[in-house]
Amino acid sequence: MTRIIQSLSEISASYDALFCDLWGCLHNGVAAFPEAVAALRAFRATGGKVVLLTNAPRPQAQVRASLDRMKVPHDAYDLIVTSGDAAQDAMFAGAVGRKVWHLGPSKDDAFFTEVPEDWQGRADIERVAFEEAEGIVCTGPFDEMTEVPEDYRGKFLLAKGRGLKMLCANPDIVVDMGERRIYCAGALAALYEDMGGEAFYFGKPHPPIYDLARRRLGGGEARILAIGDGINTDVAGGEGEGLDVLFVAGGLASGQFGPDGDAPDQTLLDDWLQARQRAPRYTIGRLR
Structure with missing residues (x-):
């Protein structure tokens, strides 16, 4: 049974x-x-260290800029590690070929243009038209505010027929932007796999992003708490890494645990977690 807490402290x-x-x-x-x-x-x-671990498909500098726009102070965290960081490394290593078709919005262009230091001078990845591509790099729909995965079924049929592999830079299925729920790259990759295509993932819950976060954190055997609202990403990933997990029930699953988002109902919460075969050590309504 998960322990419900009222504050991180x-x-x-x-x-x-x-x-x-x-x-x-x-x-x-x-x-x-x-x-x-x-x-x-x-x-x-x-004296604790805070690593912001996100499935954003952009390099950490771009995520920092967006946090600045939302007035998140720099003294609230030490490091940012993104799915984009981990996926970039794989892309520049040639995981899906050297000529790639970018499926995603223009706001994710930095994924290609901001070359990590380790790949400076040898990052010979070229963005090309779909017809010329050796593989697909997916950072999300072209228009995340209006499109759904099914809009890409025809294109994916063609890609599958050509044996193109997809690099998914963000395993998230959906996120809530204000009051609106939008699809992420993970939803597109899931459809591609359902159709028989092959996709590679580098964000939560997959090991590469955790390996990168640990390397950047340093400090040997640190006692780490994973915090997140995604049951199939944050919770599954933290548990898979052997970490204690704090599940934020008032995020994506808001409304599933009673009328008070700040006070999840223990019975509803336990039943919901058991149905998904997850057991975070702690749960909180909202991070505070």
Whole structure:
């Protein structure tokens, strides 16, 4: 049975570092959550390290810029590690070929143009038209506000017929932007796999992003708490890495655990988690 807590401070002394999700935990895509910001700042004030671990398909510098626009203070975190960082490394290594078709919005162009230091001078990846591509790099729909995965079924049939492999830069299925739910690259990759295509993933819950986060964090055997609202990404990934997990019930699953988002009902919560075969050590309504 997961333990419901009211604030991060109840358990924070047991951990040296946090792997904290962004969307649904620290912000909603439009504005930061003040109580979550305060909780992270308080943890750092005691000497803890905060790694913002996100499935954003962009390099960390782009994520930092978006956090700045949402007024998230720099003293609320130490590091940002993104699915884009881990997926970039695989792309430049040639995981899906050297000529790739980019499926995603223009806001993700930095995935190709901001070359990591390790690949400077040898990042010979070329974005080409679909007809010339050796593989697909998916960062999301072209228009995330209007499109759904089924819009790409025809294109995916052609891609599958040519044996193109897809690199998925964001395993998330959906996120909530303000009051609107939008599809992510993970939903497109899932459809491609359902159709018989092959997709590679590098964000949560898959190991590469955790390996990268640990390397950047350093510090040997740190006691790490994973925080997130995605049951199939944050919770599954944290458990798969052998980490204690704090599930934020008021994020993507909001409304499933009773009328009060700040006070999940224990019975509803336990039944919901059991049905999904997940057992986070802790649960909180909203990060605070």
